[in-house]
Structures are given as structure tokens and as C-alpha cells.
Amino acid sequence: MFAGILVTLREGIESFLVVGILIGILSKMGQADKNKYIWWGSGVAIALSIMLAYLIQWFSIQFEGTNAEVFEIVVAGIAIAVLSYMVIWLNKQSKSMNNSLKDKVVLALHQNQMWGLVSLAFVTIIREGIETALFLSALNGSAEGSGLMFGALIGLILAFIVSYLIVKATIRLNLRMFFLITGTMVVVIAAGLASHITMALQELGIVPLHELIAWDLSWFIHDESLLGKLLHAFIGYVAVPTVMQLVVYAVYIAVMLHLLWKGPTLFNQKQIRLQSDGLRHPIDE
Template structure:
């Protein structure tokens, strides 16, 4: 539940920032009448992402077990790739995001078209964050089912919307640099566990068979079906009988991406 909340909070705030930049620019430039069209683009993106997530969840629940494990593994790999790209892109683009979007908005207004270019801009911005959330949540849920996951995701979405409104109105000041840095570090650990879990699913599907030697048995210390074990599995991909493949993929992803992310965050902070 908590991981779904944090994922939707982070992704929701990113989307809220983009929509907030659009709304703020339109208000300052005297084009506030175009905001209903922007909200139309936002609503369309949310509905499409929700429908896609529901469809994928239904489809994966109806196919045979072996094929289901393959789909779970591939969704996990896609989610890790999208998450990694999002983290590294956000790290580089955060400093110039506002100016870039304001330039894009002005260009859209100059072209005319009754504001439909802004609808498309808002739609694509929310759609991108929404698709990242959909694939990541599905991948986490299928590897560590939690009936409260939808509740956590809804809570994170509502919280991000509230933060976005308060930021737009100037009611609160949030250190976005620190927020994205620390949630980014947390999600890198989650993605490392998701990556190793994806290859476990591909092994169950008969696709990945390398490095399946069990290197330890932690079931006597922390069983993976215990409450804490389930929590650790959902957050970090914990298993009480890790294989060479599990550890290898976890380490190969975690250390390079974490080093790259922290180094880039430190450089961004220094430049600011």
C-alpha cells in the first residue's frame, strides 16, 4: 500500500507541476479562458491510463500460468526501463522545465488553433506520467499482491493533486529538489528488486534459466510469506531463497544507477 502511495505521489506531483506551469502561464498571459480545454486533455489522459491498467490486469489474470509469468516478467522489465528513464530525465530537466514549457505554451498560442495544442500538451504530459505509474504499479502488484494497493494509489493521487493545487496557489513551499532526490533513491532500490523479480518470473516462464543456483536460505530468519517478508518483497524484491541471478541483477542495476543518480543530483544542487 505504501509503495503504491509513494509512486502515485511522486508521479502525480510531476504531472501537477507540468499542468501548474501551463495554468500559471495562461493566467499571467490573459488566456485563462483556455483552461477548460487543458482540463479536458488531463481528464482524457487519466481515463485512458485507468482503462489501460484495468485491461492489462484483467488480461493477465485470464491467461495460463506459464504465459502469465512471461507477461509479468516483461511488464516488470518495461516498468524498470521507464522508471529509470524518468528518474534520469527528471534529474536533468528539472532546472529548465519551467522555461521549456513556457516557451512551448507561447509557441502553441502563437499558432492559434483555439488552444487545442495546449490540450494535446497537457494530455501527453499526464499520459506519460500515467503510463509510467500503470506499468510500475502492475509490475509491483503482480510480484507482491496487496489488496490495499489500489487504496494506496488513490491516496497518493489525491495527495499529489492537493500538493499541486497548494503549490499553484502559493500556499506552501516544497523543496522539490530534495523531494525528487530522496523519492528517486527509494524508487531505485524498488526498481532493483523489481528487475530481479522480473527475471524470476521469466525463469518460471521457462525463458531465463541462467544463474538459478540458490546461494542462501533465509526462511528460518525471515520467511518471505511472513508480514515483514511480504513487505520487504513488495518494496525491495526480497526472497528467502535468493539465487545467483537474483543477486546479480539486483547489484548490476542498483549500484550504477544509484551512483549516476546521486552524482547528477549533487551536480544539479551545486549549479543551483
């Protein structure tokens, strides 16, 4: 459930904030009547995202045995690739998100291209929707899916509340730091997913050293125990991992955290501050 909450909380906040910013920009410009184009783009993207999630689930039940395992591996691999790219991309883009959206809205209005407003909302929501659908489907296939969808729903509700409060400026939130911290947590979850893929590939005989076990902690924290399931959701814990699983897990985390936190992104406070003031006055710069 925790993984579902974290994924949709992070993706939902970005989506809701972008929609809020777009509507705020139009309101500031006296173009509130154009808000309908934002809602159209958002609605179509949400519908397609839900259809994609159901389509992935439908395909997953069409396969049996080895084919089912291969399908899960492919979905998980795509999810990790997309997630890894988006975590790094969002970290770089968050500091200029507001100005970039403002420029695109002004350009669309200047050229009287209302479909430009539709596409702005659509592209943002569908990007997050595809990422969320892939990641949740991969997590659902890697372990027991109990509570995952319920957690995803809770995450969306929390994301809406937080985004609403930010846009209304009742709270102040350093969005760059928020995305860095939640990005780090998502990377840890994705590392567990990468470890699961490695185990599946070893069982299929594609990756070697399946018999080389790192340790056996099943006597202490069994995979099927409540604590084992919680640790699996948080950090990808496995009681009896292979050495190759640990290598993949450690390398993925090391590379992603280096890319995520390197350079001035952490220490240059002028660059990492994107707070609610900017969201309240999106066209005043």
C-alpha cells in the same frame, strides 16, 4: 501499499504541477479562458490511462500457467525500462521545467493553436499515466496485490495536496531534490522487481544457476510474514534469493543511482533549486 503510495505520489506530483503551471501561465497572461483546453487534454489522458490499466489487467487474466508468467515478465520488463528512463529524464528536466512549459504555451498562443495547449497537458498526463499503469500492474503481478491500489489512491490524494500547496506557494519545496530522493526510492523498488523477473526466468529455465542459492533467511524473516511483506515492498526482500537475483539487484541499483546522482546534480545548488517562487510567477522571467 507503500509501493503504491510512492509511485503515484511521485508521478502525481509531476502531473499536477505541470497542470498547475500551465494554468498559472495562462492566468498571468490574461488568458484564463483558455484553461478549458488544459482540462480537456488532462481529462482525455486520464481516461486513456485508466483504460490502459484495465486493459493490462484484462490481458493478464486471459493467460494461464507458463503463458501468464511470460506475460507478467514482459509487463514488468517494460515497466522497468520505462521507469528507468523517466527517472533519469525527469532528473535532468526538472530544473528547466518551468521555462520550457512557458515557452511552449507562448508559442501555442502566438500561433493561435489551441490544440497545442491540449497536447501539452495530454502528453504530460498520458506519459505519467502509462508509466504508473505499467509499474503498478508489474508490482501487482510480482507479489500479493493487497493494499497496492489503496496505497496508489492515497498517493494520488497526497500528490494533489502537495502540488496545490506548492502552486499556491504556501510551502517551499526543492523539487529537484524531491525527485532525486523519491527517484532513489523508486529505483530500489524497481530493483526488487528486476530481481523478481530474474527468479521467474530462472524458474522457466531461461536464466541459469537457479539452484545456486545465496542464503536462506526463512527461519528469521519468512516471505509470508508481515515483516517479510513489508521488506519486500520497501526493498524487494526475498528470504531465499539466488545468487543471480542478487547480482541483478545490485547491478541495477548501482547503475541507476550512478546515473541519477552523478555530476553536478547534487552539489550545484543553483541548478537543483526549482522552488515555489518559480511556480508562482511562471511568466515573470
